[in-house]
Amino acid sequence: MKLEVKRIGNSTGLILPRELLTRLNLEQGQWLHVTELPDGGVRLTPYDPDFDQAMALVDDIMDEYKDTLRALAK
Numbered sequence: 875m876k877l878e879v880k881r882i883g884n885s886t887g888l889i890l891p892r893e894l895l896t897r898l899n900l901e902q903g904q905w906l907h908v909t910e911l912p913d914g915g916v917r918l919t920p921y922d923p924d925f926d927q928a929m930a931l932v933d934d935i936m937d938e939y940k941d942t943l944r945a946l947a948k
Contacts, residue, residue: 877888895901898920905921936943 875891875894877890879886879888882889890900898918900906900920906918907921907926909917909919911917
């Protein structure tokens with residue numbers, strides 16, 4: 875599916891077709907979580923506050939143990 879980036883008022887955004895909203899079980903007003911993928915793409919998923927909190931914790935752990943993780947990755 876190809877989507878066009880459009881000017882919406884003073885912002886820029888995407889308009890999601892109804893069939894995509896239905897397939898993703900999304901409604902107007904819901905938030906999406908954007909995850910950047912290693913290949914340069916992005917993944918959009920419905921926003922989950924529990925997941926967001928877990929990811930913040932993982933980021934903190936990765937920052938704290940970055941040298942250890944780097945050594946383990948070898």
